[in-house]
Amino acid sequence: MYSESDIDGAVAAGVITPDTASALRNHIAGLRDTPAVDEEHFRLLTGFNDIFVSIAIALLLVAVAQIGQVIAQPVGGAAVAVTAWLLAEYFTRHRRMALPSILLLLAFVGGVAATMIGAMVEIDPNLSDQVNAGIGAGIALITAGAAWVHWRRFMVPITVAAGAAALVATATGLVIAAVPAAKDAIYPIVLIGGLAVFALAMWWDMSDTERRTRRADVAFWLHLAAAPMIAHSVFQMLGIFGNDIGVGTAVIVLGLYLVFAFVALAIDRRALLVSSLVYVLYAMYAIINSAGAVELSAAIAALIIGSALLTLSAFWHPMRRMVVATLGNLGRRLPPVGTMVQA
Incomplete structure (x- = not known):
């Protein structure tokens, strides 16, 4: 299955004309008796090979993490982050495989965060909640920066959502570090963060209302990140x-x-x-x-x-x-x- 951004890429490469692309969209919309925009497309699989490669990547990353942790706790996370970046150079940048690209992005940002968390635990695992919140905010901010660097290099749509979620974690940590009692009001804080991510998702969405470009894919993942923050917080309150x-x-x-x-x-x-x-x-x-x-x-x-x-x-x-x-x-x-x- 091909996404809207794939069709746009084919037009940009001169493989098909804009008129042919529009005719294809109209044809699919007619078969489904629904507007193409209502289908809420996003690319998860380009073929069964995506699943095959993703399983192999998962096995490799788990092995790398375990071997690294034998050396030192932070080494496991760093090894995962480096390995994920190197694999993305081929499977994301060259092969443009959907599911492996998502997995590698999550492994990269997770590896960056795990490296710093492992270092913090080895230095002093018994810090106060207030200090932990402040350090956690710093870790989340660096993780958001790592997501931005990954976006600049590979432009995987889910990356913006990962960075936004990290920024919400940053803000939450800073609030709790500044006002320790705020940990008892965690759900209102997360709700505000979720609404901010939702607003960002709408900004991306409204820049491509017909959902023909990568911007719509970015908005999809942002909405997917914002929704649980909003729903879970509201209902838990x-x-x-x-x-x-x-x-x-x-x-x-x-x-x-x-x-x-x-x-x-x-x-x-x-x-x-x-x-x-x-x-x-x-x-x-x-x-x-x-x-x-x-x-x-x-x-x-x-x-x-x-x-x-x-x-x-x-x-x-x-x-x-x-x-x-x-x-x-x-x-x-x-x-x-x-x-x-x-x-």
Whole structure:
């Protein structure tokens, strides 16, 4: 399967004409009876060889990490980071393989962070929480810098999301280091960070509303990073999973999920719905359980939510048209709701 950025690359290389690219998009949209923009494409696999290579890379990186850790704790992380960069020079920069590129990016930034964490543990593993928060913020900031360097070299779309997540960790660490009591308010802090990442995702999204370039791929991963920060923080502040929730709290959860659905339809991104799915399932289970259907409450909850999501998927485009219509001028800055991508 080829992504929008692959098609753009073929146009830039002169392999196909812009008219041919538009005709291809229109043809696929017609077959699926949905606009190409609504498909929310991102490239994960270019073929089964991606899986084969990824397994080999994972085995190699695990071996390198274990061998390095025998020498010293920080050496394992550094060895992973260096190995991941060298492998990316071939599999990412030359071969442009999707899944291996994602794996190598995560291994690189993870290796950079692990190197510094290992060094910190070896120097003094018994530092105070406040000092650890400050050092953690520094580690996260350097990790974000490493992600930026990787982006400049390889431009893997997920890299921006990794860097953004590292910056949220940096801000969180700095707040806790400055105000130790803030660790008890971790969820509001993460929520603010998630909203900032969401705003960044929208900036990338609105720069390519037809989702024909790499910018749309970057936005996809940013939304995927922001969604759990937002959903998890909101629902944890409501006390979900802490104790048996009442019907009132469950109704609030369902109401918030409807708000998330409205936002997802408006921006044409599904990450928020996926990230909050476990919470709405639990809320529906609590409501049905309180009604007396104890034995079948889980099954009925799954049936209702699953049916609702399938209905939403089947009627995504007409429902999205109605949502965008309510937004007035703002709707014009969102991905188009036309039936086809026009040449």
